[in-house]
Amino acid sequence: MSGALRRTVIRLLEKRDQRRARKAPPPDTREIRILLLHAYGLGGTIRTVFNLAAHLAERHDVEIVSVVRELPDFFFEPPPGVRITYLDDRVNGRKGLLNRFRSRLTPPDEAAAHWYTLKTDLALARYIRKRRGGVLIGTRPALNLLIARFAGPEVITIGQEHANLPSHGEETQKQIARRYGRLTAVATLTETDLRSYEKALKKKRPAHLVRIPNAVPKLNGATAHRTAPVVVAIGRLAHVKGYDLLIRAWAHVHRVHPDWELRIYGSGARHDKLQASIEKKELTGCVRLMGPATDVGAVLAEASINVLSSRREGMPMTILEAMSVGVPVVAYDCPTGPAEIITDGHNGLLVPAGKIHAMADAIGRLIADPDLRTHLAENGLVTAKEYDMSAIGPQWEELLTACSAASPRSGGTASPGS
Structure with a gap:
């Protein structure tokens, strides 16, 4: 025109x-x-x-x-x-x-x-x-x-x-x-x-x-028991979600806790690159790309820890969804959102953005301390209620x-x- x-x-x-x-x-x-x-x-x-x-x-x-x-x-x-x-x-x-x-x-x-x-x-x-x-x-x-x-x-x-x-x-x-x-x-x-x-x-x-x-959407599934050796991450397989960083962090976690498993739920263009990284780091079997989560509540109910590894966010719903079913959260302190939801050590763990070893240490800390998992989960349940539709x-x-x-x-x- x-x-x-x-x-x-x-x-x-x-x-x-x-x-x-x-x-x-x-x-x-x-x-x-x-x-x-x-x-x-x-x-x-x-x-x-x-x-x-x-x-x-x-x-x-x-x-x-x-x-x-x-x-x-x-x-x-x-x-x-x-x-x-x-x-x-x-x-x-x-x-x-x-x-x-x-x-x-x-x-x-x-x-x-x-x-x-x-x-x-x-x-x-x-x-x-x-x-x-x-x-x-x-x-x-x-x-x-x-x-x-x-x-x-x-x-x-x-x-x-x-x-x-x-x-x-x-x-x-x-x-x-x-x-x-x-x-x-x-x-x-x-x-x-x-x-x-x-x-x-x-x-x-x-x-x-x-x-x-x-x-927070109402989820199916019961409150998590937090006893299974399972860590989950949920979100599309895109660069912004930082799963490449999470896989690198998991290589350090795996050396200390080889019986634990990381499940990444989502679909997207980076699937093949992420799978190649898993294989290159010899993590096949302990890091699994699960595809889209058709029932987020059921996925979280099977987990003991939820991880958010994003490079940036708006307001990450996976944090609140995990809290709402009693799953403790480890998250990068990325812009924006995580720091407005999580008080470090109270209802979750905040990790400096992009720091691989710090993420591995935080995940390992929760794996090794069931009482800390319970403490964070109980406080997370209270936080999640503040974001209920009511x-x-x-x-x-x-x-x-x-x-x-x-x-x-x-x-x-x-x-x-x-």
Whole structure:
């Protein structure tokens, strides 16, 4: 699109939004639409969004809109009372000419930019523009930015951050600073990330900038007995999860505790590299790549220790899930999240980020001391209750109430180049 044509389109949209603002009814939260990249997949964001949607559906009309659908069936059980629709069906591959071209509306360094195309650009812009009220919630920068650009003034717009601001690419951060101020609210998971957003959005901030952590999903399975010689790690097999570091640490653990086993649950692009590392370090049989955890509660119930080896996180749910079933946690003190959940020596062990020998020592310490495992687990159970939906749900209702009390947004559609 040429610059002149783009400016003409933007002016027309701005004038239309001004008319919409004058005619807009009072904001309301009866209808809530949550935009999610891939509701059919496997991942922590999907699980926590499903958990939140189920809670909101008790009082609101809730729909999850999946940008794409690449699998015929859901990996996670859909939340009760929530409709799930999709915009681009890719079960049999990407179809149509527009799917051959990359998105023009998604920052190229957004972590999921390769998922977005011209087809999804048009589908999302059309869907967002059609909303005439209610609430639109985005769940990653690409979606939050689109909502900020195209939502009408009568729509309550909320951008969720499921990672943390510094983890995003430079261009993505620039667009966040430029456009998130047009949202009604931005919700971070941690206090640390809230401070990052307060600084980044100092010039133009949304009406509400809050920290609301994810709630712990209720898990199947009993409370762990913590007697089996099993350590578990759960998460996608990606560089950010630090499993390469964990395998190197386990080589030291194995020398002292050869009867213990490390089970890594997840799937992802690094499977073959991790398996090769396991074999190279002669850990086959004591380090196992288990595939996706279809029942996280059952997996944790069989464990005595949970490990988080991530290089960075948003707010790691595996820590809270482990705590909720009485499994003590060892975690790298990575940005962000672990240090806001774990008090070292009280409800878990914090290890300096990336330090392999320190991780091995902490795991070995818990293996050798069952009483410490019990102490950390009992305190972890108390911590997990602070993140129950009975505590987190009211924070969302409070935010929605505050957003609905505001007048309709007066700004027009933002220029794609602004």
